[in-house]
Amino acid sequence: MSSPHAAPRPGATPVRRAVPPGLLFALPFLVLFAVFMVWPLVQGLWMSLTDTSLSAHAPSFIGLDNFTEAFGDAEMWRALGHTVFFTVISTVPLVLVALVMALLVHTGLPGQWVWRLAFFAPYLLPVGVVSLLWMWLYQPDLGLYNHLLDVVGLGQVAWLSDESVAMWAIALATLWWTVGFNFLLYLAALQAVPDHLYEAAALDGAGAWRRLWSITLPQLSRITVVITVLQILASLKVFDQIYLLTKGGPNGSTRPIVEYVYDIGFTGYRLGYASAISYVFFALVLIASAAQYAALRRREK
Amino acid sequence: MTSTELPVRTAPASQAAGPIRELAITRRARGGRTNLTLGENRVSRVLALGALAVLALVWLLPASWALLTAFKSEADASDPAHWFWPRHGFTLHGFSTVWERGDLPLWMLNSLLISAAVTVITVLVSAMAGYAFSRTRFPARRPLFVLTVAAVLVPPQILIVPWFQQMLTLHLLDTYAAVILPQTVAPVMVFILKKHFDSLPDELEEAARIDGAGHWRIFWSVLLPLSRPMLAAVGIFVFIGAWNNFLWPFVSTSDPALMTLPVGITSVKDAYGIQYAQTMASAVLAALPLVVVFVFFQRHIVKSVATTGLGGQ
Amino acid sequence: MTGTPAPVGPPGLTRRRALTAALATGTAVLGAGALSGCGSAQAADASTVRLWDLFSGADGGLLNDMVRAAGPDMPGTHIERTVLEWGTPYYTKLAMASAGGRGPDVAVAHMSRLAGYAPSGLLDPWDLDVLAEYGIRRDDFTDAVWARTQYRGHTYAVPLDTHPFIVFFHPEPVAKAGLLTKDGTLDADAFSSPDRFLAAGKELAKASGKQGVAFGYVNDTAQGWRLFYGLYKQTGGIFELPEGGPAKVDIDRMTEVIAFMAKLCDGKVNPGRLDYPAAIAAFANRQTAMILSGEWELGTFRAADPKVSAAPFPTVFDTPAIYADSHSFVLPRHPDLDPERRRRTHRAVAALLKAGQIWATAGHIPAYGPVTRTAAYHRLKPQSHYAQAQDHVVLDPTAWFAGAGSDFQNAMSQVLQQALHDGLAPDRAARAMVRRLNTFLSKPSPA
Secondary structure, rough: OHHHOOOOOOOOHHHHHHOHHHHHHHHHHHHHHHHHHHHHHHHHHHOEOOOOOOOOOOOEEOHHHHHHHHHHOHHHHHHHHHHHHHHHHHHHHHHHHHHHHHHHHHHHOOHHHHHHHHHHHHHHHHHHHHHHHHHHHHHOOOOOHHOOOHEEEEOOOOOOOOOOOOOHHHHHHHHHHHHHHHHHHHHHHHOOOOHHHEEEEEHHHHOOHHHHHHHHHHHHHHHHHHHHHHHHHHHHEEEHHHHEEEEEEOOOOOHHHHHHHHHHHHHHHHHHHHHHHHHHHHHHHHHHHHHHHHHHHHOOO | OOOHOOOOOOOOOOOOOOOOOOOOOOOOOOOOOOOOOOOOOHHHHHHHHHHHHHHHHHHHHHHHHHHHHHHOOOOHOOOOOOOOOOOOOOOOOHHHHHOOOOOHHHHOOOHHHHHHHHHHHHHHHHHHHHHHHOOOOOOOOOHHHHHHHOOOOOOOHHHHHHHHHHHHHOEEEHHHHHHHHHHOOOOHHHHHHHHHHHOOOOOHHHHHOOOOOOOOHHHHHHHHHOHHHHHHHHHHHHHHHHHHHOHHHHHHOHHHHOOHHHHHHHHHOOOOOOOHHHHHHHOOOOOHHHHHHHHHHHHHHHHHHHHHHOOOO | OOOOOOOOOHHHHHHHHHHHHHHHHHHHHHHHHOOOOOHEEEEHOEEEEEEOOOOHHHHHHHHHHHHHHHHHHHHOEEEEEEEEEEOHHHHHHHHHHHHHOOOOOOEEEEEEHHHHHHHHHHHHOOOOHHHHHOOOOHHHHOOOHHHEEEEEEEEOEEOOOEEEEEEEEEEHHHHHHHOEOOOOOOOOHHHHOOHHHHHHHHHHHHHHHHHHEEEEEOOOHHHHHHHHHHHHHHOOOOOOOOOOOOOOHHHHHHHHHHHHHHHHHHOOOOOOOEEEHHHHHHHHOOEEEEEEEEEEHHHHHHHHOOOOOOEEOOOOOOOOOOEEEEEEEEEEEOOOOOOHHHHHHHHHHHHHHOHHHHHHHHOOEEEOOOHHHHHHHHHHHOOHHHHEEEEEHHHOOOOOOOOOOOOHHHHHHHHHHHHOOOOOOOHHHHHHHHHHHHHHHOOOOOO
16 A cells, blocks of 8 residues: 555656656556456456366466366356346336336325335345345244244245245345345436426426326436346346355255356365356456347447 | 445445536525425425324334343343333333453454554545545556546455465464455545545646645645545545444454454354343444434534545446 | 454544454454465464364264374374365365465365365375384275275375264064074165065065155255165176276166166155155155165164164165275365474374264274274174175275265266156166266366
8 A cells, every 4th residue: 555655746856756646646546457457357358278277286278178168068158047037027026116206206296214224224134134134034944934924814925945935035125135225326327317307297287107107207217227227237247146046956046157157166176267167257248238228228229 | 345345235336437426405495485395285294294203103113123122131121021121111221231251341442443444545645646546647647547537437346365364374364454444445436536626726736836836746736635525425424334344344354352343242242142132232232323423423423424425426 | 353452532433442442453454464475374372283174063063072082192282174075176175275385184084075185285194103003904994985095105194083874774674574594683685686676665665554665866966876876886897987087887787776776766665755854854754664874863863762673774686785985084275284293283183083982972983903903893783784794895986076076976966866766767877977978077076
């Protein structure tokens, strides 16, 4: 860390004059950036061309073998599929429920503080807490949700151990946990809608639904696109809550691609192959970003 | 980098590099006026309130259940016949057991130290870089900035393996430094702060320069004080991100004495098996710090998320 | 949280000041500890031996008792336990910590995982001379177990126990079915061929009034494999996994074993579709007279039936063989460790082994021979009934990907489940297992 005293003073010494002060300011960041971003990116690419392993043996260069293996690896494709599936089933409710919450809270009804706390506080919980909590809620014999299903006379659900249910259960927990973030973004956008639009509508005698459809929602279309984009990119990176709730199970049916990287690299010791899969995942993120960028551009025209 | 990374809610910026919109969250005064979105219809008011109450109830339920469980005895917590109200009343036993075991306070302290260090370093370093990119000239400034902005697209998840290898080579695994340093690289924050410095007027700076102030004085004594709200917003966001970050602390620490809160409570088990009341007590204790901070600083946190969360869109 | 008192000041500023103070304290502590690179608990008290293990529940409590009992044997040394989540995450963390060179002093690992650890340089070998100084010798362990501790002439594991896959039974229905010998042990002859085993199951079902033999395997990541591999080794068939593949196995014998397993879980005489907890419950609630299970469930069963008895897994095919694994102590790699510290670790492990009688109460067979030869051990029933199982134990095949909590066991169990649960023909299941085996073998060993 550079301390204030080491900071550049123009004209202090010839050496300092030789280095542009702007560069000195940028230097701490650039050093961290080079060491912990650029270098790892390059090193990861290099590792993906070797058989580097967690164990003591010396890595050797194996060309594109890791990538060839990855493209033929059914488990990798399956994990990619899980990631995409999770992205779809989490993004839709995370955007829609956030919108509904924001619209309702924005009506200015009493109890603002309570609503915001209820919807946003879960977002502040560390994922460790969220997963312990939901494991308990989903516990088959003692958990809250199966008790509630019993009370209303529905059958019990094996939330996290039934292959056809587990991913949905994870998406539900994720919705509870992170919807507050999108909710706040929507709330902020709603407050930026000019009052005069509503006042004009009031003069026209438009009711609540008319105001919603013809003023509020159109005004929110840009932020909706932005939130959706951010949410898709965030959901693609899912690992934490899935790893903690199901370890990718039952029978690998919820394992996302990031966990596959972890499993291959650290459980299977194959750091080289894990790097190659990381880059396949990176490609997916870039493709998603590019598609969204193109979509945004078209909209803005 | 992971400092901006809130699990599944990352907000990397940003395709369109528009000017920052300051999103004010403070409620507009509307005392005495008719409701702008609902109109004057009483029915819609009641319906909206009803819907809101139901939603809030659904959202509060899980945490309330955790609280309820945390205050039960182990026997009551695992009694399916009396799943709701405990037969033997409430107890603090779960909390005291967890606290006395001693690792939870340790993990809290680790989380605090690590998040604080990540926040201080990230904010300072990013502000300096933002200033450099915004207000100074030096060779390769533009390409370096473009590179920084492009790096926003890199998901930290793909760096886990090379970071691990790097720390292995440097013999830093299982040290605070290994947990902290990779988290301090936050291109998004540099981008946000550069945009922010762009938006400040030149006049003050020029006045200071005429007084003979150098770059450091201008940065430290003129621009930073002006930027407090923005720095607070960035700082809060970085802190929440670091406090909740899981993947990298999980990979870089195996020694329980160095684990952060989210890693510790999920990796280290009790020698006596699954004890639901204790588990929920530790979850409640682990959740407490940020929730308490939120209750006190709600306005700041809400604003921080709204400005920083969009990554400078 | 740091205990920093909030500075006195104008009320409005207190909170912020307190926060700033806390941050400053934090940063200062950090600057001192972290950046100099010694923030690790490495520097912990010099008399401490740090032990990682995966025992929770009853086992966890017993290990605590053992640590206490071992105290007098290692004056001045104190064992600090860390219990981590069982299964794959445990082995992942252990490997990562060992790679970093800052792992615990000693860790518990399943012997079956050794093939994935020792060759990869993640473990340090034990010093047999030092162990001998503390009274632990090679002859104190059975050959079948000791053979697995070796890699390239070094000893990489010190066995704590053997935990075989055995049969538990309720004595009354078994006696009623005429399947007990005069001295009250199981009549192994009545189970000595697939047909006899199935016939005995029928008798047991009649005697219990419900069903015969329980076996829980549905959605389990290991059970199917445990039963299969023990039985397969009884056929004398080869099971070799040369690096790079293909696997050398005897498909006909595999088919024979799978067919027997499928008949055993027919759903009529014996329950057909139990998962692990359901099987435990079925036996504990006397829905069945017998259960095929790991001995580690002894505590659970004894709580339900104080008279519950047990026997080594019967030799159904020709060769005696009993599937088992062994908890053992391993030394995670420490590139430059103080020899004194290593010596202390050896001493602590020796002390724990000698306290093995406590471990035996859970059902595990202590690997340290002098413990099982005592009169006190012989009085332990039903433990002493199945202690001889350790003469014929069969651990997982030696391959880097095999062993407890591995993907391999899970993959094999999945195929077996298709045969037992979904009606996949035994010969096709056998071939599917071989295909999965070859996939594992085709992957490069990380060592």
